Amino acid sequence: MSQTAPTVGSSTYERIKHDIIFGGLEPGAKLKLDGLRDRYEASVSTLRETLNRLASEGFVQAAEQRGFFVRPVSAEDLTEIAELRILLECSALETSIACGDADWEGNLVAAHHKLHLIEQKMLDGDVAQKELWKRYDWEFHQALIQACNSQNLLSLHGTIFDKYLRYQMLVLTNRGADAVLEHKTMFDAALARDTAKAKAALETHIRLGLEHTLAAMAEL
C-alpha cells in the first residue's frame, strides 16, 4: 500500500491489489488482459507478472488457459480467513509480548495513538477517510505483533490481514465504539504484559468482527 514505485510492474501490482481489496475490482470479475492494459497502462506481459503474483497470494484466481478472475467471496472463505487470522495473530502476539523491548512499546504507543485519533473522527461521523482509518488499524495490529521474532509469520499475517480487510471494505459498515474499546483493551493488556488478557481480547475482537461482517454479507 505504498505510493511511488520505481518500476511499472510493482506500481501496477500495488494498484491492482489495492483495487481488489478496496472494491475497485469486484469479486469474481473477469480480468481481461486487454481491459487491464487500458486501465493500468501496462503491457500484457507486465500485467501477467502482476496477476501471477496476486494469484499465488490468493487475491486473484488463475484458470489455466482461460485467464484471471478476482477471487470470489463467500461466507466460508471469510470464516476461514478469520480463523486463520486468530491463529496467526494470537500466536504472534504472545511471542511479541514476551520479547517486545522499548522500541516495540514506543511504536505501539504511537500506532495506538494515531488509530485512536482517527477512530474519534469516525465516531463523529467523518466517514471520508475510511481508507486511512483502515491503514491505521492495520498498523496498530502490525505494531502489536512486531516483536514476534518471525519474518515468515509477519509476512503471512500481512497477507491474511489484507484478505480480511477486503471483506470489511465489501460490507462498508463498522462496529463503531465497540471496536474502539476492544483496541484499547488489547493495547493496555499488551503494555501491561498480560498475555492471556491480550490474546483473549484479540480473539474476541476478531470473532465479533467476523460475525458483524457475516451478518452484513447476508444482507447483500
Add this chain to the structure above:
Amino acid sequence: MSQTAPTVGSSTYERIKHDIIFGGLEPGAKLKLDGLRDRYEASVSTLRETLNRLASEGFVQAAEQRGFFVRPVSAEDLTEIAELRILLECSALETSIACGDADWEGNLVAAHHKLHLIEQKMLDGDVAQKELWKRYDWEFHQALIQACNSQNLLSLHGTIFDKYLRYQMLVLTNRGADAVLEHKTMFDAALARDTAKAKAALETHIRLGLEHTLAAMAEL
C-alpha cells in the same frame, strides 16, 4: 509436484520449484534470466511470471531492478518455518480429527501404509528413492489434516511444508527408526480420535526434526 503440465508456464513453475526444493538450484544462487532461458527452454517473459509467483510464495527473493535469487537458508529461517508448521499443522490436525469422516480415515490408512512401506526400505539402506519417500511423507501429513475444513489453511500449510522440506533435503540426513515410530504414534492417535495425543506427537515429531536438521546444518 505433478508431472504433465499443459502449459509452458506451469511446467517451468513446477520444475524450478522442484529444483529449489530438492537442491538443483542452490540457496542464494543468482537466477539470471538468460541462464534460465537456456536451462528451462522458456522465454524471458514466461520465466518472469514464474519467478514472480515463486517470489510471492517465498522460494525466490526478488530484488527490484536487480533480479532474482534463490531464497537463502539460515538457522533462523528454518526455526521460523518449523514453528509455523507446528502452529498450522497442529491446529489443522485438531479440526481434522474432530470432523474427519470415513473417507478421511480411508485416505489416512492408505497414506500411512504407503509411507510405512517405503520407510522400511529406507531403513534397509535403499536410499535411492529419497524423493518418493519424501512425497509419501508429504501425503501422509496432508492426509492427517485433510478434514480440517479450510482450503486456506491447507494451502498455507502446503507452502510451509515445502519450505521445511527444502531444509531436510539440504542436509541429506534422516532420523531413521525414530521418525517411523512417531508417524505410527500420530497415525494411531488420529484414528483413535485422541486429539491431545496426536497433537503432542506431531509437535514432538516436528521439533525433533528441527533439532536434527539444525544440528546437521551446523556441520556444513
Add this chain to the structure above:
DNA sequence: TAATAAAAAATATCATATATTCTTGCGAAT
C-alpha cells in the same frame, strides 16, 4: 434441437527494444 464448423476473441509465448545496474579502467588527490 443438437451437432458441428467457421469466425472472433482472448490467452500464452516469444523475440526484441529500452532502461538500469554492474564492472572495469583511468586519472587525480591524499
Add this chain to the structure above:
DNA sequence: ATTCGCAAGAATATATGATATTTTTTATTA
C-alpha cells in the same frame, strides 16, 4: 603507492508489441 571518484562499456533486468495457440462465440446444417 593506495584510495577514491568518475566515466565508458558490458551485462542484466524491465517493458513492449507481435505471433502462435487455445477457448469462446456465432453461424450452419442435419
